[in-house]
Structures are given as structure tokens and as C-alpha cells.
Amino acid sequence: MIREICRDTFFLQQRSEPATKDDIQVGRDLLDTLRANSDRCVGMAANMIGIKKRVIIVHLGLLDLVMFNPVILKKNGPYETQEGCLSLDGERKTTRYENIEVEYYDMSWKKQRRSFSGFTAQIIQHECDHNDGILI
Secondary structure: OOOOOOOOHHHHOOOOEOOOHHHHHHHHHHHHHHHHOOOOOOEEEHHHHOOOEOEEEEEOOOOEEEEEEEEEEEEEEEEEEEEEOOOOOOEEEEEEEEEEEEEEEOOOOOEEEEEEEHHHHHHHHHHHHHHOOOOO
16 A cells, blocks of 8 residues: 655654564555655655554665565665655765665565665665664
């Protein structure tokens, strides 16, 4: 289901709760909502659609990857950048890392561990910040 984008900064600044297998539908709703906003968005966290669960989605070109309870295990190569967010107006400076390693559960609730770099790593870091209530 396509959900409305949450712009309530008080809600967005709250830490999200761990996701469970019962939250698979949240992943589907993120997928639908990301696709509906694909002209202006490349990633999303569940709190952006009003659900305080640790679920994110990242657009990877031909694939949209949903991650439940993502944890960044390693990061290196810090750099400064500017980011925007669908839930906020304008852009803000932030520090990101060129390379990251992430552990998460997929849509089949299988634990995965993958490395990402470049823009994809940046998107994942942005969405993981959302899980922790950190706004750029």
C-alpha cells in the first residue's frame, strides 16, 4: 500500500523499535511507497511512512532492497556531503563513509551480510540514521 510521507520531526526523531517477522507488510508498503516516489527518492525508512520499526528500503537500479533491522558493522573512508530527505525541506551537510558492511534480515527473514560502497552506501547510512531518530 502506498503510504503518506511523514513530515512530523518529533515523530521522526524517535528511535525505531526492532522489526519482527510480523512486519513483512511494512517492507511491502515501503516498496510501494518508494516506487510511487521514485522520481524524487532513492531510499526510505519505515518512520517516513509513520511506522516506528527498524525497516529500510534502498533503490539499487533494477532492484529495490528491503532490510529489516539493518546494522552497520564496518565503515571506512569518511567524506562530507550534502543530502536531502523526502521528509524534510532543503539539504544539509553530513559525514558519510565510502564503504560499509551491513547485517540485516531480508524479506524471507534470512540473515544477510553485505558490503556496499559509493552512493548506495550513502543511502543506507541515511536510512539507518532514520532508524535511530537522526535527521540530517
